[in-house]
Structure formats: C-alpha cells, structure tokens
Amino acid sequence: MSTPKGPVLFDLDETAPAPTPADAPPVPDMIEPATQGQAMTTIAALAARPVSRLARWFWTLLLALVTTIASVAAWNFVTSLVSQNLYLGYAVAALFALFISVVLMIVIKELSAFARLGRIDRIQHDAETALAGEDLKAARAVVKDLTDLYKHRDDTRWGRDRLQDRQADMFDASALIALANHEVLTPLDKAAQREVEAAARQVATVTALVPLALADVVAALGSNIRMIRRIAEIYGGRSGTLGSWRLTRAVLSHLVATGAVAVGDDLLEPILGGSILSKLSRRFGEGLVNGALTARVGVAAMEVCRPLPFSKGKRPSVRSVIKAALSGLVSSKAS
16 A cells, blocks of 8 residues: 555544644643741741750850860960060060950950940830839839930930920829830931831842842841840940840840741731732842841840830831831833
C-alpha cells in the first residue's frame, strides 16, 4: 500500500466549536508568603529573650577574671619598666593612670544616666498613682518634680512659665497633670514623633534596598537603638550605652509581651490597602512592614521615656505616625 501524497484532510465535528484563547484558564497569581517584618521580629526576639542567672554569673565572673589578670599584668609591666628605666616607667604609669581616670569617668556617666532614667521612672509612677487616687497634693508634687527636671531646658521655659501661672486654677489631679502634659510635654512629643518617623523611613528604605543577609537586621537594630536613645534625650533621660540597651530591652520586651510585633500588614492598609500591598515586591513589602514595626517601637518608647503618662486621647496613633513616615516613600515606589 503506497503512502498518499499531498495534504491529509480530517473531518471536524461541526457541532464542537474550535477552542479560542479566551477559553484558556486564567493564569494563577504567584502566591508569596505574607511579609512579616523578619528583621524587626528577629530583633525583638533577641532583645526580649530573658538572660538566665547562670549566664549572668558566667559573664560577671569572666569580667572580674579578665579585669584582675589585666590589672596584675599592667602592674608587673609598669614595675619592671620602672626598674629598667625610671623615667619611661613613670611615663607609662601616668598613661595607665589617665586611662583608668577615663574609665572611671565613663562609669560615672553611665551611673548618672541610670539615675536620670530612674528619676523619670519615679515621676511617671508618682503621676500614675496621683491619677489613680485623684490626689491633688500628689499631683502638685509631680508637677514640681517635672518643672525641676526641665528647669535648665530653654525649649521648655515658655511652657513652664504658663504652667506656673495656670496651675493654681486646677482643683483636681487629672486636670493639673493634663495641663502639665499640654504646656510642657507637647513640644517634646512633636520632636520625639519626628525622630520616630525618620527612623521608620530609614529602616524601610534599608530593608527594601539592601539585599545582603543580616544587613537589614543590623540596620534595623542600629536605627531602633539610636531612635530610642534620641527619644530619651528629648524627654530629659539622656542615656549612656548601657542605658540605651536597657531602654531597648524594656520597650521590645513590652511589645513582645503584648504581641504587637506579630502584626505588620494591617498597619499599612490605611496607606496602601490590602490588595496593593499584596502586589508589591517581596523585598519592598518587607521594608514597609519593618518600617511600620519601627514606628510601633517608637511610640512605645515615647510612653516609656515620658515623665508623665499620656492624657486620655493624646497618645499618638501608630497608624498616623506610619502614614506620615511612609506615605512619601510609598507614593514614589508603588506608583
């Protein structure tokens, strides 16, 4: 049987229409895991992790041992040098004395920073106690401590003068503390909020643009510590290195305990909307969530560092801070 030459014709079923591209099933969207702000979540978990008593004893004994060995080695070095060359030995001894003096000055500075933080904590606790019991006498004592805290600050002079003129007209504790909040702390709140917005923008930008592993964690940690330190300075609790770390641990521990660091995308819906956020690139969305969580940390830091609790309805909204911090970034990236 020979193979037929020429085109081969097939009979098509007239009843079945030919398929068209419109009949093809839609291409499913690429579903990526929701952004969770991994950098900020990691930082919160590390900072809020409790230190065991055994680890505390280990580091304390190690520090004591290293200090003792270094002191003995330095003493032996200086005494042997004095025996060999008197003038050179005394010069090196003077250098060691200067070094020890600088170390003592740093220790005194850290202790004074802890004292300032403790003073603010005490004023805040006394204010809460006065508000809870509507104790006008205690509230007046709180106001006096507040004015003493800021008596050397020129940026609070106008508010302190107005508070001094009007506090005699207040006859209940809540009204007096609300007046102190309005006259003295409102300008400081605005300055602290600007610091929070700047830190949120920085963390969002770095996380979105730097693809290096752990770089976003390091950048977010540095920005948050610097933000908390600046907020403490604004409210008068200038913290040293150890004080800054103590404040950071206190703020992040509070957020972890309340579950606040577990939420990210919901904070961005007022700016982006859920549908737009799901269309963003994975990296950019992660940056926005980290920036939002930084803003949440900043608002919590304001609560911790303020000498007075916020008056009712005066606490800054986390969403408003996020909107002010990230709206320009979003409009330039998402459009």
